[in-house]
Amino acid sequence: MAENNNNGASEIKETLNQSEAFILKYKKAIICGVSVAVVAVLACLLWNNYSDKQQVKASTEMAKAQEYYGMAVQGDMPDLFKMALEGDSLGHAGFKTIADEYSSTKAGNLANLYAGICCARLGQLDEAAEYFDEFDSEDDQMISPSAKAAVGNIEASQNNLDDAVKTLVKAADMADNNTLSPGFLIQAGEILESQGKKAEALELYQRIKDNYYQWVKYSTIDAYIERVKE
Numbered sequence: 001m002a003e004n005n006n007n008g009a010s011e012i013k014e015t016l017n018q019s020e021a022f023i024l025k026y027k028k029a030i031i032c033g034v035s036v037a038v039v040a041v042l043a044c045l046l047w048n049n050y051s052d053k054q055q056v057k058a059s060t061e062m063a064k065a066q067e068y069y070g071m072a073v074q075g076d077m078p079d080l081f082k083m084a085l086e087g088d089s090l091g092h093a094g095f096k097t098i099a100d101e102y103s104s105t106k107a108g109n110l111a112n113l114y115a116g117i118c119c120a121r122l123g124q125l126d127e128a129a130e131y132f133d134e135f136d137s138e139d140d141q142m143i144s145p146s147a148k149a150a151v152g153n154i155e156a157s158q159n160n161l162d163d164a165v166k167t168l169v170k171a172a173d174m175a176d177n178n179t180l181s182p183g184f185l186i187q188a189g190e191i192l193e194s195q196g197k198k199a200e201a202l203e204l205y206q207r208i209k210d211n212y213y214q215w216v217k218y219s220t221i222d223a224y225i226e227r228v229k230e
Contacts, residue, residue: 058107064092069114078122085118099131109136113147125154145175149184161191169204178214182221189224198228 065084072080087094093101095115102108116131132147152167168188172181185204192201205224208215215221 054102055105055107058098058102058105058111061093061098061102062095062107062111064088065095065098065111065114069095069118072118072121081118081121085115085122099134112136113143116147116150120150120154125157129154141175141177142180145171145180145184148174149180149187152184152187156187156191161195164188165191178212178216182208182212182215182217186224189228193228202228 065087068080068084068088071077072084083094085094085096087097095111095118099108099111099115102111112131112135116128116135119125119128119131129151132151135144135147149168149171152164152171155161155167156164165188168184168191172184172188175181175184185208189201189204192198192204202225205221205228208218209221209225212218
């Protein structure tokens with residue numbers, strides 16, 4: 001009986017270890033997904049052709065927060081991410097305030113993306129998801145999908161796996177390109193595999209094979225397909 005109990009305990013421990021490893025993987029994936037959004041932020045800066053007073057005021061307020069953000073990214077400094085997000089003791093506004101007070105401006109909209117990234121880097125995943133959802137990048141094929149996929153990775157890290165799959169597939173649909181879509185579909189497929197849903201994972205992998213020939217890792221997709229074939 002003692003031996004059986006030990007075996008049972010070992011099995012439970014192994015299951016927990018696998019689950020923790022899976023969740024940790026997707027916490028790390030948030031940074032990967034958000035990194036795409038970080039690069040995309042640079043493209044967003046091309047929007048800064050502000051004409052009215054609110055736009056000018058919002059972009060001026062953004063300057064210090066963007067400065068803190070740039071230093072935080074270079075040095076991976078949580079304190080600076082927090083200052084970029086919440087503002088500083090000198091009265092400079094953070095992305096949270098700018099997103100709230102200038103929501104009708106392009107700068108205020110962009111502040112949502114910055115705020116989401118800062119929250120993710122600070123481990124505030126629920127808030128990060130909210131800011132990513134608030135961000136509207138006018139139906140582009142890079143920035144919006146990256147933000148949406150970051151939400152999916154947050155959901156996966158919190159073990160909301162069904163929601164994560166739906167969100168990642170939606171991100172792939174939004175992008176519909178060889179750069180982003182295959183990666184999002186791979187993530188969704190791996191989540192489905194972890195749930196034992198091999199047939200559903202196969203559908204996503206086959207979709208990559210059929211539609212995204214120019215994906216940089218296209219040569220690897222057959223291995224994914226073979227792995228889930230029954």
